[in-house]
Amino acid sequence: MAWVNWSAIWKIVVFGLLAGAGLPALFAVGMLSLGLGPKAARANTAGGTDSDVLVGGSVAGMVGAAICFLIVLAAIGWGIYEIYQIGHPSK
């Protein structure tokens, strides 16, 4: 048996990047999409950079955000299910 399991390490790096960096990035895209629309623009001119308004009011933006957030949640759920399956070999 090899001392270093390169295939496991390779998988940890690739899936680690997908889940650990890709999902937060998708969450960020969702936040960005959520902020599209008239309200955010108005808040920006009024409150400057201190505005913490998240919902911009654009319907398309909200739908886009919902899709992003759902993908993130689904990916987490699937990941946990897979880990449970691997961690409990069939009895």
Next chain:
Amino acid sequence: MLDKCTLRPVFQKVLRVTYGHTVSNDTVLVLVVITALAFDFTNGFHDTGNAMATSIATGALGPRTAVAISGALNFVGAFLSLAVAATIASGLVDTSDVTLHVVAAGLAGGIIWNLLTWLLGIPSSSSHALIGGVIGSTIAAAGGSAVEWHGLVSKVIIPALLSPFIAALVAAVGTWSLYRISRSMTDGARKHGFRIGQVGSACMVSLAHGTNDAQKTMGVITLALIVNGTLPKGANAPFWVIFCCALAISLGTYIGGWRVIRTLGKGLVEIESPQGMAAESASAAVILLSSSFGYSLSTTHVATGSIIGTGLGKKGADVRWNVLGRMAVAWCFTLPCAALTGAAAYGVAYGVGGTFGVVVLLLILAALAGLIYWRSRGTKVDHNNVNAEWTGTVAPPEEPATATTAGV
């Protein structure tokens, strides 16, 4: 909580097993299980910071809410996988060369090292403390040939060396892309939005911690049961073991290791909420993936790697390399020092001999734990001052009642 039906056959079998000393093994077994759960408890409070330090530092969660959520998720996580427990129970030492005295001494070594590093506020690895302790006492008892060196290197040492770098890479990529994507957002909206995301990712780290760290204690208790002949070689952890370990680690987490939380949250880098989210997502992903491969890696090393990575991924972030240097030194020393402590503990247990030897060992352990706790009261860190400005020490200076200028 444990019904007698589960335990009675265990003890009957224990009594039947012949053993080096003329002792009642059930007493020793129970003592070992209690010690293991005590270790699990210290593991919980030593490592709360890994999951929650950055959320507490950015104010995404109140300190006490954070430790409560983390405790609950650690409990759930402990039930998620058994791969790491199998590594510890059957992959590190030759179970036929190990006695209950060896397991007890190994645990004692791990606990002492864990408490010492906690006193100093160093986020060292609880896993390495435990594994080091068990290996040290095994070598003291049966020599180096009883150690499964291949398992130790391929499933513990190599993951320990690589995981912080992988976590740092993932966190740096995550941080860079979060700032890139959110660059058109206002500062206020960005802070608000990523705080929400950070709470989610911190919860994932707590869950991941349960899958990796709670399993180490399950592995040790399973090892003790195998050594005793209660379970066959290569057996999985029984349900009551999983349950007790989950409970002990979540209670420990809830108590909160404020000293370590402070070093991780304030000492290394000043962290904003997008960085906190990137760091925690990276930690959660790396730990969960490694758990499912059965790699007993240090959640502490991963969390530290992620925090460093998130500092590197953002322009102008200031990483306190001297704090990292101090940690890295502690990391290198953890395995050998815990091993020496474990070996010394075996010397005590074996020297005195019998059930009494284990009792003496545990009394010494309790006395040392008490002493360390007493020392820690002098420089208290709790939920009130955990976020105080970093002035180079773990314990913030006393509330400056007389000082006129507060901070720089």
